[in-house]
Amino acid sequence: MKIEKISEGIFKVDGRLATINLTPDSKVYGEELIEVEGIQYRSWNPYRSKLAAAISKGLTNIHMKPKSHILYLGAATGTTSSHLSDIVGKDGIIYCIEIAERSMRDLLKVCEKRSNMLPVLQDARKIESYSEEVGQVDIIYQDVAARDQDIILLRNSDMLKKGGYAYVAIKSQSIDVSRDPKLVYREFLDSISGKFDVLEKLDLSPYDQMHLFVALRKK
Numbered sequence: 001m002k003i004e005k006i007s008e009g010i011f012k013v014d015g016r017l018a019t020i021n022l023t024p025d026s027k028v029y030g031e032e033l034i035e036v037e038g039i040q041y042r043s044w045n046p047y048r049s050k051l052a053a054a055i056s057k058g059l060t061n062i063h064m065k066p067k068s069h070i071l072y073l074g075a076a077t078g079t080t081s082s083h084l085s086d087i088v089g090k091d092g093i094i095y096c097i098e099i100a101e102r103s104m105r106d107l108l109k110v111c112e113k114r115s116n117m118l119p120v121l122q123d124a125r126k127i128e129s130y131s132e133e134v135g136q137v138d139i140i141y142q143d144v145a146a147r148d149q150d151i152i153l154l155r156n157s158d159m160l161k162k163g164g165y166a167y168v169a170i171k172s173q174s175i176d177v178s179r180d181p182k183l184v185y186r187e188f189l190d191s192i193s194g195k196f197d198v199l200e201k202l203d204l205s206p207y208d209q210m211h212l213f214v215a216l217r218k219k
């Protein structure tokens, strides 16, 4: 099998995106486990994860790496955060903020096996309830289906180091279904422009039609 390194901890195994399984023989969402020369990879499905879609679409700003501290807003059941857990490894950490109890039940099962994932059942608007625990992080990853996605990012950016990176899947449908998505994306970017520089913008089709994926750097 052909292994191609995309960046620290991210690979293509025979052309398919994958990370090295931090918890060998255990799956999170039915992904395929692939053994190559004693290393077990987990295939990373771009139809299930917007970060995998962005990387498949050529994202060049990939700054998540071993030992990174990541604040993940909207962790749902742990699909993407589990791959970030593979990437940051045992010495990294992912604070997984999720508002829905139902998703949290599944997320907890993932976090029980992965000591670098810390679950927080909370609204990402209420940073005062977790900011002390989180401290300062290298990266914010945000994928919340909410109307005020810009405000949520701005509030949480207090926990991001200066020069740190933020990745956001902006969902226009959650902000305003009735308006042209391009206008909704522009308003989001205008709103956060005081705090962030935009490094990259990616359309995620054919993997996802509903989002603009952006890589940002804190000023």
Ligand SMILES: C[S@@+](CC[C@H](N)C(=O)[O-])C[C@H]1O[C@@H](n2cnc3c(N)ncnc32)[C@H](O)[C@@H]1O
Binding pocket: 048, 049, 050, 073, 074, 075, 076, 077, 078, 079, 080, 081, 097, 098, 099, 100, 103, 122, 123, 124, 125, 143, 144, 145, 146
């Ligand atoms: C599209 S899903 C995230 C999928 C996940 N990022 C992945 O790739 O595995 C959006 C999640 O954001 C959560 N969410 C929405 N508003 C939130 C808020 N204010 N605070 C925390 N989580 C929120 C939803 O409950 C949902 O689980």
